[in-house]
Amino acid sequence: MDPIRAAAPTPPVSTSPVTPIRPVAELVRSEAPASRALDPAVSVEVKPEAAEAKPREPERRAYTRDADTQSLVFRVTDPQTGDVVMQIPDEVILKARAYAREAAPPPGERVAKTA
Numbered sequence: 001m002d003p004i005r006a007a008a009p010t011p012p013v014s015t016s017p018v019t020p021i022r023p024v025a026e027l028v029r030s031e032a033p034a035s036r037a038l039d040p041a042v043s044v045e046v047k048p049e050a051a052e053a054k055p056r057e058p059e060r061r062a063y064t065r066d067a068d069t070q071s072l073v074f075r076v077t078d079p080q081t082g083d084v085v086m087q088i089p090d091e092v093i094l095k096a097r098a099y100a101r102e103a104a105p106p107p108g109e110r111v112a113k114t115a
Helices: 024-031 048-052 091-103
Strands: 060-065 072-077 084-088
Touching: none
Parallel strands: none
Antiparallel strands: 060 072, 072 084
């Protein structure tokens, strides 16, 4: 086995000052006045009409049974328009289940397999 050796010393570091390519601090000082105040990050405008507005009716949530697949569906609907906001399972999944049910043979029926 080789004996343990001391680690190599760190390379010498220059002590001379580093001069930037262009003086950044002078450029910033000359472009913007020092007394300029910052704009607010967020502004909120409150109108009296908004305070008097009628509160929104909550969304309607219901469980229904899909006629084609006979599976349970959870729907969230908008009470004003009647549009479906969210549905679990999705409409595509329900259509795929209905297609698979129609394509599959009835239970108990034998299917002849030929090569």
